[in-house]
Amino acid sequence: MAELISQVGIRGSDFLRTLWTKERVWLATALILALLAALNPAQARESFLFTMNSIASTAPYLALSVGLAAFARASGADSLIAAAFTGSPLLMIVFAAAMGGLSPFCSCGVIPLIAALLAMGVPLSAVMAFWLASPVIDPSQFVLTVGVLDLQFAIAKMLAAIGIGVVGGLITLALTRRGVFANPLREGIGNGGCGASSIRNPKAVVWRFWTDIDRRALFAREGIKTSLFLLKWLTLAFLLESLMIAFVPGDWVARAVGGDGFMSVLIATLVGVPAYLNGYAALPLVAGLIGQGMAPGAGLAFMVGGGVTSLPAAIAVWALARPPVFALYIAVALVGSLASGLLFQLWLSF
Numbered sequence: 001m002a003e004l005i006s007q008v009g010i011r012g013s014d015f016l017r018t019l020w021t022k023e024r025v026w027l028a029t030a031l032i033l034a035l036l037a038a039l040n041p042a043q044a045r046e047s048f049l050f051t052m053n054s055i056a057s058t059a060p061y062l063a064l065s066v067g068l069a070a071f072a073r074a075s076g077a078d079s080l081i082a083a084a085f086t087g088s089p090l091l092m093i094v095f096a097a098a099m100g101g102l103s104p105f106c107s108c109g110v111i112p113l114i115a116a117l118l119a120m121g122v123p124l125s126a127v128m129a130f131w132l133a134s135p136v137i138d139p140s141q142f143v144l145t146v147g148v149l150d151l152q153f154a155i156a157k158m159l160a161a162i163g164i165g166v167v168g169g170l171i172t173l174a175l176t177r178r179g180v181f182a183n184p185l186r187e188g189i190g191n192g193g194c195g196a197s198s199i200r201n202p203k204a205v206v207w208r209f210w211t212d213i214d215r216r217a218l219f220a221r222e223g224i225k226t227s228l229f230l231l232k233w234l235t236l237a238f239l240l241e242s243l244m245i246a247f248v249p250g251d252w253v254a255r256a257v258g259g260d261g262f263m264s265v266l267i268a269t270l271v272g273v274p275a276y277l278n279g280y281a282a283l284p285l286v287a288g289l290i291g292q293g294m295a296p297g298a299g300l301a302f303m304v305g306g307g308v309t310s311l312p313a314a315i316a317v318w319a320l321a322r323p324p325v326f327a328l329y330i331a332v333a334l335v336g337s338l339a340s341g342l343l344f345q346l347w348l349s350f
Contacts, residue, residue: 025232029239047242054238054284055231061147062230068139069226074209074219089173092126097165100133101158124176124184124325129169131317132332136161136307140226141283148283153296156344160304164336171332184325234284241288265341268298269305269334282306297345305337 036044055062071077087095137145137157145154175181209215286299294302309330317329 025236029232029236032236032239032243043243043246046246047239050242050245051235051238054241055234058144058147058234061143062227062234064143066140066223066226066230068143070219070222071209072139073222074215075207076205076209077207089123089125090170092123093129093169093173094166096126097129097133097162097169100130100165101137101161102139103130103134123173124181125169125173128172128325128329128332129165131165131329132168132308132336133161133165136164136304140230144230144283148287149290149299153300156300156340156347157303160300160336160340160344163340164304164308164332167336168329168332172328175328181325184321237282237284241284244285244288245292262342264295264298265301265345266338268294268302269338269341271302295345296348297341297343299341300344301337301341304340305334308333308337 033044033048036047137154142154142158145157172181206212206215209219282303286294286303289302290296290299318326321329
C-alpha cells in the first residue's frame with residue numbers, strides 16, 4: 001500500500017511538473033483571475049470583460065497572423081532564408097537582417113539554427129545580422145502590431161529590426177577582418193534542431209500547398225499550434241493591461257517615460273530588458289502605456305530592446321556563443337534600441 005501511494009505521488013508530481021512546463025501561461029492567467037475574484041470581485045469581472053473584448057477586437061489580425069505563419073511552413077517558404085546567406089559579405093548582411101525580420105522560426109530553433117549556419121561556414125557578420133533582427137519582429141508580430149497599435153508603429157519596428165541587424169553585421173564584419181571572433185562558438189555546440197534543417201536542406205517552395213495532403217495537414221497543425229500560442233500570450237497580456245490601467249497611475253507613467261526627450265527613451269530601453277514578457281504579450285502592454293502617457297519612441301525602444309535582450313533570446317546567445325560575441329550582441333541591441341526610439345520620436349515630431 002505504501003509503495004502504491006509512493007508511485008501515485010511520483011506520478012502526480014510528474015504530472016504537475018509537466019503541466020507547469022507546458023501550460024504555465026494559462027496557469028498564471030487563471031491564478032491572477034482567481035486571486036482577483038477572491039480579493040476584488042468587481043475588478044475581476046472588469047478585467048475578464050476587458051480581456052475578452054480586447055481579444056475579440058484583435059481576432060481578425062490574429063487570424064491573419066496565424067494564416068501567414070502556417071502558410072510559411074506548409075509551403076516551405078521558410079527555406080527561402082537560405083538564399084540570404086549567399087553572395088558578397090555586404091549583401092549577405094543586408095539580406096540576413098531582412099530575413100531575420102521576416103523569418104517565422106520558433107524560439108526552439110534559435111540555437112541549432114545559428115549553430116548550423118556557422119558550421120556551414122556562413123560568416124559571423126551575416127549570422128549576427130540575422131540574430132539581432134530575428135527576435136524583434138516576424139510576419140505574425142507585424143500584423144498584430146498593426147492591429148494593437150498602428151501601421152506606422154509596425155513599420156518603425158520592422159525598420160528598427162533590420163537597421164539594428166545591418167549595423168550589428170557591419171560592426172561584426174569590421175571586427176572579424178581585424179582578427180576578432182576567430183572562433184565564435186562555444187565548445188561542443190552541435191548543429192541539429194528544428195530550425196536548422198530548413199537551412200541545411202532547403203527544399204523547393206510549393207506555393208499551392210493545398211494540392212498536397214501532407215502539406216494541408218501541416219498547415220492545419222501549424223495553424224492550431226500558432227493559434228494556441230498567440231491566444232495564451234495575448235490573454236495574459238490583455239489581463240495584465242487591464243490591471244495596469246486599473247492600478248498604475250497614469251501620471252506616474254507620464255513622469256517616468258512620458259514626453260519626447262532622451263531620458264524617457266533611455267529609461268524605456270533599460271526597463272525593457274528585465275520587464276519584457278514576449279513579443280506578442282508586450283504589444284497590448286505598450287499600447288496601454290502609450291495610452292497613459294508613454295512616448296511612442298519610448299514604446300518602440302522598450303519593445304525592440306526587450307525583444308533582443310529578453311531572457312530566451314539572450315540565453316540562446318549566451319549558450320551558443322563565446323562571451324565576446326555575447327557582449328557585442330547586447331551592446332548593439334541596447335544602443336540600437338535607444339537610437340531606434342529616438343529616431344522614431346524625431347520622425348513623429350515633424
